[in-house]
Amino acid sequence: MTGSAGALRGVRVVDFGHHVAGPLAALLLADQGADVVHVDRPGVEPPVEDAFFNRGKRRITLDLKSGRDLEIARDLVRRADVLVENFRPGVMDRLGLGWADLSAADPRLVYCSMPGFAADDPRAGVPGWEGVIAAATGNCRIRAGYAPDGWDTTRPTYTAIPVASNFAAFCGAFAIVASLTARHRSGRGDRIEVPLFDAMFEAIGGSGAYPVERGLPQERAISGNGSGTYRCADGRYVQFNPIGATTRFLTWFLDAAGMTAWAGEGLTDRSRLDREPELRSLLRERLTALFGTRAAQEWEDLANAAGVPLAAVRTTDEWLDNGHARAAGQVVEVEDPLLGATVMPGSAVCVPAAPALRARARHLPDADRAGILAELDTPLPQSPPAGAAGGLPYKGLRVVDLTQILAGPSAGRILAEFGADVVKINAPQRRVGAHGFVNRGKRTVLVDVKSGEGQRILWRLIAEADVLTCNFPERTAERYGLGHEHVRARRPGIVYVSVSCYGPGGPWASRRGYETQGQAATGIMTRTGGDGPPAVLGPYNLLDYGTGTLAAFAAALGLYHREVTGEGGHVHASLTQTGLYQQARYAVRAGTATRAEPRGPEALGTDPWHRFHRAADRWFFLGATRAQLSALPALKRALAEDDAEAALEAVFRTGDADEWVERLTAAGAGAHAVTPLAELMTDPYARSRGLAVTQVSEEAGEVVMPGIAIRARHHPPRLGHPVRRPGADGREVLAGIGLADSTDALERAWAVQLTALPGGWDHF
Template structure:
């Protein structure tokens, strides 16, 4: 019999709807929590309900009915966690607000995920994904992926609910962190992750810059021939041999049998930087080369050579790969309505508390009798933690983390742990540029150590001996070759929480493959749904997999630390870019199981979606429009036409359009909206209770007065470049707020302090002479000119 999940014994009441609330709750259910989902009576669930409510018990309650509302309150009185994602004020009006509920249940962790925060002037605006995308600039095409002749001012719409997903990832993490703090103090807390705020986690390093330089224009990733290439079978591959050296490109050229290209300077980084014609020559040669073999052959060749390259797949193809199924990133569930159904597996994996594979959903109200019967018995006394009644401190105060991760995903997890109290030592390799250092390593102490050398290993092991958490992002088996595998580490630190982050995850045939954001998007189908005219494209402008996986890895760490808090036991936990890719597309990821007969496949009806760069929205009532000065998003529904007609300036435009086709309605609105500015129209629309927001540029967002006043954008003073601006903290915890980490110094600048802490201060110079540590001629931490 398998061990219970890490969150076994935690009761969650899930009032969530759409994506954010149910997704956060399913992440907790997958780790063993008893989640009770509250449905509205009479609602027919869509196909994606099979994923969003799997593993939960369900009861249907009309919260406007006094008897049902009394049941809801009784459920919450016995709960550990409440999750909701209504607009601010809705739960308070129902008598289910934080202030009222905590009086009867002071141990409650209450998590809200509205569109905009309660203190935001836009709190009453419906927080549709398109509205949040417009408000946060998440409607631009990725640099280098726009069609020829593209108008850069024109927005593009994605059906992937990026803001809701990030709110769920951050909310699930913050809930577990708050449960950890509650174990010591006995007191719950209120967590708030508005969708607007959550997007600052997604923006990440894209919004970080020295003030003296300003925010640089987005640049396409094109070094060493990076790009998307068409192959002999009409398929595509995403090739990304980036890095501090051209090693990946060299390995690929050798494997492809064109080593002679090196003689033309095509692997000479310095020459390529000086001579744009060489970069064009490399791209042209690669374009011709990839057309000589099918995409699958290139994928196998490149990955055998250790090169980051992925064939571009659809989401359905990804979910049916041997790797996704073997690694548990896709699971087959026997759904009570849909039958055999494949969907994303758990967001994270834990060795000591593995989740049961594929617990199917229950249908609405299926558990009503059982849940009501439980309410007739006296509530159990809450368990008391060893430190209950202790003074309030951040959940991970006193916890030490050794962070070996590189690039964006892993370091972001470490930064989030810093914000919740952890002491993090960041280790990077000497003589290497450290990307996005000023943001992803904020609050950490930084040291440059060659962990492959014997002396570097001495430094590392002394740090590990004092650590509670170790994080790395080596591909599978690479850590073992360095003597840093989980079994090696737990032999010395059996209670360590050992966090692994990778592109493809562990446990399947692709576990040893390398990859970055673009490979994760290619493999899981995001590029297919983003591209137009059959050509796939990387979804942008922000790194939804890198930073999403950072939040997922923080969640994995939090679950591991919570289990350790209760039991004293460590374990290995891991997540990956492709797991995050599946979760980012969860609305569309409920598919027929492989081999299901055609007659059964029709019951799986994923939500319709607009695709391609030219997409502006779902229909005329829910899309981007051009006003006289700029674009804005209208968030309404077909049923809201009577309300739309009453908006000043639209009554005449919409008269006589009952029963008209969508094109006619869109044309009428386009004409009307050209008569005023975006600010004027959004003011009129929101006054009528509709969703609307002007498209905001990243520069406008990062300098927005309200965002700055709430710590969503922050300024710090870097010893290297002076004042810098970057995203702040997306998560609010009201009784125990997370802290902004101190400005990180230039990479490696804390070496002497770190060495002193582990008793090697007197050996510092000798270690540097032996190339084990770098303390002089440090690399820059900010891209500046």
């Protein structure tokens, strides 16, 4: 067996996955010590990225249409703890490998399914190509602020990054480990379903949250305090992001650049910048000229020495060679049996239970057949009888959430959805970004953790906590006396979750950064910009919310390890590692070969039958084979033309998008009209499934937001109560730790804020 160390050692997984979602979810488990057997289909030539997606797994080739091979597959599952698959709904049931059949024989089985659309979705039979899911969820718009001049805002754009598949894998891996934790107590497994369409609601995040009275806000470019992408003297670009409640980052940068005098002109005065458009324009003009005076690397070094969020824009290949990425284990090199020395992403998260788990070379298809078949000749393992469902996996666990912005708070929200009691701590006298969505289901309190009295409150909360989440830059927590070793000394067994831009272990560990720095450093902006200027991939924050999900996965690993061994630990997730995982299929490098892909804002797809097309009324995505299109006479004629692409475009313009989607899906093709976000958040199916939900906020009335992407049969995650204003649970939280009689004194000492609370929806 390959799973000899790590948090998931002893866990057996059968991976029936194909393409991205299934193999990636199983890889996340394999990297943490699970013994994963990947089932290959016969006659399939593995692509280059197979070296990544199936590393560290054992492999057997089985024809599931053959009775003998199908029985082998069933026998494999009888000995497994987890099954992973991402076929369309019904396929596994027809093979006798569905949840109903398998769980009846083994109630301890954790079964994870990741189809394109759910079994109860009217689109269940539609092939879930990435472009189809992107069209269905509005994930095909250019990021606000990065559209080329004169851009037609109705025109979609295509990215080769499989965002929906990646989010489904991240969510699926988390839910599997959470279910294993619940099973350790109850002896009962669960059926998990994370359709790609549903998973995109985790990616949409706060972009889909709004008070009903105001409606969905218009997308706005991130431009506060001079934020943006700037061209430097060497022709390269930097992504500068001095955002925040104050202009401290902008001030630090200008001081380091020798431009302190700008402050005298009001260019660092936040209140004036907010109310004077001319001053904002002047600041951008000055910054544009300033960045043009030095090379990108010089600006990156200067800004990061000053503690300012700024990253030079790199290609993915440059990130694969980056010294920090290598030192931090975010990039590793393995000796592949076919490709030789191969560079690829390392583990998605850092977990101390598996300190030696670096990337392990893949086995080739069917390489482990003899050993796997020999195991099937041994008696079935004896499992204790399954008990009754014991409630949500994290019921009774307490989480103290110190994180800010989006990624860290999203991890806390996910833990709350799976049963944890989460206390969210924010600083007093500050606006709390995206509070209405990312802090849903938590109790909220405003505490100055830098003050002596504030630390007294915090330590009382930590004394009862099972998990602490924070996103301080490296060494900042130690300066506050809140580092992992400080916390572990007082609360042994705690799972300490760190979220950062660049991750631990390398020379950039203490650097600050946000979504845009993560995209810039890892090559996403170059990939998105194509032949033009680099651009932030949008419209959703794929690194912030992706990192939030992976941080929840890291916490789940820590909690499972603690459940089994009694030991806590320090786990990490980072924006740059999430960025690399979002591009993983293009981040496998052997020799100098590079993989061609559509890039840039003008990209519509990969070929005429796998791209966005314009119908008479709006755009739709088509994902098909020539054979499927040939079943429609009008399209068969177009395919026979010398310029099939132009011919198809002309035919598609003769009908409405919905008409074409109906005809194409009836022929077995994948197709979907482009659905704007506002339409998606009010879609009847999305609302019936709880993917788009309405809650009542005491502050803003009815509010709409994304619901929960993960389904679980026995332990369905809970939506959680509507979050109150930041700090509104302060008195209750303080009373719970024995400080009910001290609340007024603590507020007078500025340790807490209990009155004149900031809004949680005022910025939506």
